[in-house]
Amino acid sequence: MNERKLLQLEMDRTLRPEGERPSSTTVMTRRTFLHKSLCYGAAGAATYALLPLINTMDVAFAADGQSFRFAWLSDTHLYPKSLNTRFVDKMVRAVKEIQGMNPPADFLIFGGDLAQLGDPVELKLGAELLGEIKIKKHFIPGEHDWYLDMGKTWSKMFGAPPWTFDHKGVRFIGLDTVSHGPDYWTARKMTPQERMGHMATLDGSVAGPWAGLGSEQLKWLNSTLSSWGKDKPVIIFSHNPLYEYYPQWNFWVRDWREVHEILKPYSNVTNIHGHTHQALYNEIGKLRSIGMLATSWPWPYAPEGVPVLTRPMIRADPGDHFDAVGWSSLAVSGMARVEYEYMMWRKEVFATAPVDSGTEDNRNQILSPRIADRL
Amino acid sequence: MVSKKNYTRLAIVLALVSLGLGMQQVYAHKEPHALDQLAAFEQVFMEQVRVGDLLFHGDGDTQKNLNVNLSRTGMACAMCHPFASDTHPHEFPKFQEQMSQFATLRDMINWCIEKPNEGERIDPDGPAMKALEAYIYWSNRNSKLDPGRH
Numbered sequence: 158m159n160e161r162k163l164l165q166l167e168m169d170r171t172l173r174p175e176g177e178r179p180s181s182t183t184v185m186t187r188r189t190f191l192h193k194s195l196c197y198g199a200a201g202a203a204t205y206a207l208l209p210l211i212n213t214m215d216v217a218f219a220a221d222g223q224s225f226r227f228a229w230l231s232d233t234h235l236y237p238k239s240l241n242t243r244f245v246d247k248m249v250r251a252v253k254e255i256q257g258m259n260p261p262a263d264f265l266i267f268g269g270d271l272a273q274l275g276d277p278v279e280l281k282l283g284a285e286l287l288g289e290i291k292i293k294k295h296f297i298p299g300e301h302d303w304y305l306d307m308g309k310t311w312s313k314m315f316g317a318p319p320w321t322f323d324h325k326g327v328r329f330i331g332l333d334t335v336s337h338g339p340d341y342w343t344a345r346k347m348t349p350q351e352r353m354g355h356m357a358t359l360d361g362s363v364a365g366p367w368a369g370l371g372s373e374q375l376k377w378l379n380s381t382l383s384s385w386g387k388d389k390p391v392i393i394f395s396h397n398p399l400y401e402y403y404p405q406w407n408f409w410v411r412d413w414r415e416v417h418e419i420l421k422p423y424s425n426v427t428n429i430h431g432h433t434h435q436a437l438y439n440e441i442g443k444l445r446s447i448g449m450l451a452t453s454w455p456w457p458y459a460p461e462g463v464p465v466l467t468r469p470m471i472r473a474d475p476g477d478h479f480d481a482v483g484w485s486s487l488a489v490s491g492m493a494r495v496e497y498e499y500m501m502w503r504k505e506v507f508a509t510a511p512v513d514s515g516t517e518d519n520r521n522q523i524l525s526p527r528i529a530d531r532l
Numbered sequence: 533m534v535s536k537k538n539y540t541r542l543a544i545v546l547a548l549v550s551l552g553l554g555m556q557q558v559y560a561h562k563e564p565h566a567l568d569q570l571a572a573f574e575q576v577f578m579e580q581v582r583v584g585d586l587l588f589h590g591d592g593d594t595q596k597n598l599n600v601n602l603s604r605t606g607m608a609c610a611m612c613h614p615f616a617s618d619t620h621p622h623e624f625p626k627f628q629e630q631m632s633q634f635a636t637l638r639d640m641i642n643w644c645i646e647k648p649n650e651g652e653r654i655d656p657d658g659p660a661m662k663a664l665e666a667y668i669y670w671s672n673r674n675s676k677l678d679p680g681r682h
Contacts, residue, residue: 236606243605273606358589360614406614454611457618475612475648476630512682521622521681523674524615528578529585 225325228255228292229485231268231396231431232451234301235279235286243478244273245282247452251484252289262292263324267315268431268449269299269335269396275353277310284314295320299396299432300335300367300407304356305349308336319374321381327390330381333374334397334410338367355530359406359456363530368397368407368432370416379419390425398430398448400441403459405526408433420444434482435515436506439464455481458516460524469516471508577666584667587660588616598660603649609664612648616671623681637665 233248235241255265267287272279280302287294296315303311311317318333341363342352355363370378385391393399399416402408410416420426421442428446434456437448455473463469473481508514586594590608595601602609613619621637628635631643638656641664645651654660 241605241607358610360610361589454607456614457612460615460617474630475644478648519618519620521676521678522617522620522672523676524617525671525673526615527585527589527610527671529582529589529591 225263226258226260228258228262228265229268229429229431229449230255230265230452231449232270232299232434232453233283234270234273234451234453235283236273237276237278238282244453245286247479247482248283248286251452252286255484256290256292264293264295265290266331266394266429267294267296268394268429269297270301270431270451270453271299272302274350274357275302275305275310280310280314295322295329295331295394297331297394297396298333298335300338300356301353303335304338305353319377319381327392328382328385330378330391330393332370332378332393332395334368334370334395334399337369337371337374339365341365358530360527361530362526366404366407366409366411368409369411371412375412375415375419378416382419382423385423387422388424391423391427393426393428395428395430397432398437398439398446399428399444400439400446401462402433402437402439402464403462406456406459408459408462417442417444436467436470437464438467440466449485450481450483452482452484454478458519460519460522463516468507469514470506471513472515472518577670580663580666581670582667583659584663584665584670587664588613588667595660598658598663600652600654600658600660602645602651602654602660605648605650607649609644609649616668619668619672620675620681621665621668621672622675622677623679626680626682629682637668641665641668 230248230251233244233251235244235248238245255262265287271283271287297318298308298311298315302308308317318331320331322329338356341347341355347355355361356367358364382391395410397407397410399410400413404411424443426444428444429449430446431449431451433448434451434454435448435458436450437446439446455470458469470481508517511517583594583598587598587600587602588609590603590610610616619637619640624637624640625634627633628640628643630647631639633639635643638661641661642653642656646653
């Protein structure tokens with residue numbers, strides 16, 4: 158049995174004790190809507206297309222039955238406009254749709270990877286586009302935003318996590334899962350660009366398993382939650398998922414054991430994360446975890462470790478860069494339920510037949526890690 | 533049924549053709565392989581895998597050395613295909629929906645270069661294509677052969 162399988166078994170033993178589930182007062186239902194709206198393609202021709210992917214959550218736990226909605230946008234991976242306008246076009250579209258929400262969202266969470274290579278030009282372009290959204294905005298960084306100048310530009314422009322605020326009976330927490338990676342650059346005398354290049358390669362081996370909270374942030378998380386009721390609702394935002402899905406692509410945090418030890422006493426915790434660029438759903442002990450889509454491009458499902466509770470999204474069309482991507486709208490209501498909804502720019506989110514599924518498509522596939530960065 | 537007489541004629545014709553073209557006969561498997569010989573074969577292959585890996589991950593110097601431009605968008609193959617996943621070399625040749633034609637892996641590589649990456653089509657028999665093919669096959673070498681599968 159390989160090391161990864163052993164790790165997966167350990168996670169199952171540690172986090173999935175018999176009978177342990179997220180709070181029964183929050184019940185997840187899924188709906189998929191298909192809309193038609195005018196979409197302007199690259200050539201400017203008007204064509205009919207489907208509205209973007211929207212993840213809608215009606216969360217059970219808003220105080221006094223107050224309903225509200227917030228938006229999630231992440232993984233825009235902007236290059237300078239001179240190199241790539243494709244990702245700009247998609248972010249512009251998402252920004253317009255978030256600003257056009259009716260009733261308006263209470264706030265926006267930006268979930269990281271605004272830039273592709275951490276270039277201040279990319280980050281400033283992102284800030285300029287996000288400026289069109291007039292509601293309150295909260296930011297957490299992705300690794301692509303951080304490793305060129307170790308977060309200096311990001312922190313100056315968007316502030317540094319972790320942060321917390323309470324809103325209508327829910328405690329919201331924003332984590333930094335990207336800045337505590339082990340130092341792989343000093344001994345190798347890398348330039349900032351080389352350091353960023355390795356971090357920006359999802360399947361690279363040099364940056365290693367970098368995702369994590371770090372000991373100081375774990376203490377902060379523990380302390381922040383200690384003043385909150387054990388059965389009161391908590392929503393935690395992180396760039397990486399807070400469980401072990403596929404470490405080779407940092408679809409995890411390496412200190413997931415400590416995170417879950419801290420979260421264990423709390424019965425109503427939902428984690429919303431980016432980084433994986435795909436529809437994902439998991440329950441780990443009492444924690445519910447939901448993966449959001451990117452606006453830039455979809456990642457394939459990892460060769461192993463896709464949570465069994467995930468309903469795979471439809472396989473993406475590589476010839477259509479508006480396919481399998483989008484942003485998210487999340488609604489919190491006073492009703493005792495959690496709902497989220499995916500709506501795609503091009504297709505229905507979920508496959509109706511195995512042949513169209515993003516995981517079934519890969520059933521004969523056995524992969525090996527790359528070698529060129531290890532030689 | 534081929535007669536003994538015809539066999540003799542065929543042998544003579546082949547011998548004449550061979551002599552006529554000045555061909556040297558090469559015996560590839562007449563001597564036992566030495567370990568260093570096998571290692572050399574492996575080295576040739578893995579060097580192609582390494583070059584293909586660099587191309588697949590958008591390495592600028594390797595593209596320059598091979599005089600190819602695989603992308604004009606900043607996107608590299610590996611950004612949609614980490615570990616060469618979702619490339620499915622073991623399923624080619626097959627009818628490829630995006631192209632509406634029966635296609636080989638090399639056809640698909642060029643389609644991806646030209647369409648999503650907006651790069652320049654490469655010589656289907658050139659060194660860059662062979663290296664990309666080597667890397668993609670090597671990464672998927674334990675996958676089950678399943679040609680024609682959609």
